[in-house]
Amino acid sequence: MKHDIPAQAAHDTQQHPISLYLKVWGYLFVLSAMSYMVDYMHVEGIVRWTLIILFMLLKAGLILSIFMHLAWERLSLIYALLVPPLVLLVLVRIMTIEANYAFWTRAIFMGGGG
């Protein structure tokens, strides 16, 4: 199967303007400042967690796609890198159940002590 080798060669000498990186840098600064403000303004509860996750994912997306050039990679490589970490959600789910169990065991049978 013939592939886009010329396009790939062009990738190696790609010329993104420097302004693109400065722009992303600026966005990352703003997003970091906004996540800091979440703490500074004492935003609490579900709003706090939603905002933290939102700003985190936006920053991670910018770093991955622009700084790490993932936006210009082959789709197969992108999937090879982004799909495996999804199984970590299973680990998080299992450990949530485990932590819940440990917490109530401590609270009920160990007099709230460690």
Next chain:
Amino acid sequence: MSRTMPDRQDREVLSPTLREIAADWSADQEVFRHTHWGKAMMWIFLLSDTFIFSCFLTGYMTMRASAVEPWPNTAEVFALTIGGQSIPLILIAIMTFVLISSSGTMAMAVNFGYRRDKRKTATLMLLTALFGATFVGMQAFEWSKLILEEGVRPWGNPMGAPQFGASFFMITGFHGLHVSCGVILLLIIASKVARGHYDRSGDYSAVEIAGLYWHFVDLVWVFIFAFFYLW
């Protein structure tokens, strides 16, 4: 009709991008063939590193969720008194900005590397290493403040849940180790750039590979900042 030839229905169902993925992963094995081998290896290393850091963060989540004592308030623990006024979490905020700036200079270094601009590439990489060293220095300050002044230990602390110290030292320590290794890697590659090593070989990929590692360190910090410091 040959079975390997896609019929009309296949062509309608599969978009060109989906067909390309199927071909890449099937017998053609083209996924990594058009990528520089060093870059592919670095990506695979970073994927494995993702799992290590995720295990630490999941362990932290488990400990924090199962702790019966209240978790120490990170905004107060990491506050600094500047000009007689206590500003919450300010040191961590500055560290975040320093690391993001280093990522910015690194991205530009990679760009100038592909333009074969030796001087600017080496200078920007040195600047990146300098930001990285600053970050590690601030982390050393943070650690000594926590250990010597606040009495935080891996097995306990005066502020609350004893699991706090273990997660903190483990997660930030491992991240700091990554930053330190990154600074060394950047200095080595930068000196090679400055000496014209990659002009002779005609291949500036090493700069991009070092850049991938460096951006990953920044990426991990994004998650640590969100989950450990802000949560």
